[in-house]
Amino acid sequence: MKLSTAVAASLGGALALGATLLMWRAEDHAPSAPQQAAGATSSGLLTARFPDLEGRERDLDEWKGRVLVVNFWATWCAPCREEIPLFVAMEDKYGARGLQIVGLAIDRPDPVRAFAREFGVNYPLLIGGFEAVEIMRPLGNSAGALPFSVIYDRSGQAVLAKLGAFSVDELESRIRPLFKN
Numbered sequence: 380m381k382l383s384t385a386v387a388a389s390l391g392g393a394l395a396l397g398a399t400l401l402m403w404r405a406e407d408h409a410p411s412a413p414q415q416a417a418g419a420t421s422s423g424l425l426t427a428r429f430p431d432l433e434g435r436e437r438d439l440d441e442w443k444g445r446v447l448v449v450n451f452w453a454t455w456c457a458p459c460r461e462e463i464p465l466f467v468a469m470e471d472k473y474g475a476r477g478l479q480i481v482g483l484a485i486d487r488p489d490p491v492r493a494f495a496r497e498f499g500v501n502y503p504l505l506i507g508g509f510e511a512v513e514i515m516r517p518l519g520n521s522a523g524a525l526p527f528s529v530i531y532d533r534s535g536q537a538v539l540a541k542l543g544a545f546s547v548d549e550l551e552s553r554i555r556p557l558f559k560n
Contacts, residue, residue, distance in 0.1 A: 424449065424514060425535055429483065429505035432492050437505055440535070445479040446557040447531040448550075451507070451515055452482055454490040459526045462544040463498050469550060470502045476558050477533065483507040485525065532557050 425439045439449060450466060452459035466480045480502040484491045488506050495504055507514065512523045519540040520527045530539040530553055539553055 424518065424529070425531070427514065429507055429511075430488075431503060431505055432488060432495065434488075437503070439481060442479040442481065443535050444533055445477045446473075446533060446554055447535075448478070448480045448554070449529045449531070450480065450482050451485060451511060451520075451525060451527040453485045453525055454494045455486070456525045458544045460498075462526050463494075463500065465545060465547060465550065467499060467501055468547075469554070473554065473558070474502075478554060478558075479503075481505060483511055485509055485511050530554065530557070 425443070428436045428438045431437050439447065448466070448469075450459075450462070452463070454460070463482075466482070469478060470480045482500070482502065482504040484504055484506050485508065486506065487508070491504055491506060494500070515523060515527050518527075518529055518537070520542050522542065524542055526542075526544055528539075528541050528545065529537055530541075532538050538557070545553075
């Protein structure tokens with residue numbers, strides 16, 4: 380019995396170390412400067428089509444002319460779950476000024492629908508599935524980690540790609556100057 384407890388403790392420690400190293404690697408290599416997001420529009424994200432929660436095909440180009448925050452997330456991602464209330468609040472606060480948050484779920488429709496109801500999500504949620512992980516890579520997320528967001532100005536130019544959750548102050552400081560354009 381002692382051997383199985385030691386093995387379980389070692390395995391738990393190894394998993395915790397692996398998770399810590401992954402988070403360190405993701406934060407250390409997180410794109411944060413506008414030039415790292417440059418060219419993201421040429422990757423086709425804004426013209427790619429994804430189903431919404433009702434199964435209708437949508438493309439992100441329909442929100443051109445607005446300050447657009449595309450958030451890659453999943454219902455099973457703890458930091459994503461913590462960040463969603465911030466996006467709900469920002470959509471409420473800045474939606475009338477031209478902000479549009481769009482969630483691109485690396486998930487299946489049923490869990491996303493349940494999540495949207497539970498958290499009162501007030502912005503469009505699209506289903507990218509696990510294929511959307513590959514869409515993140517040319518945008519600056521080589522790790523394929525979540526959450527990951529790309530901010531576009533009103534002309535559709537990517538101005539920031541960020542790996543990891545936003546704080547309120549950080550997100551507001553990034554989007555407020557874009558309303559003047």
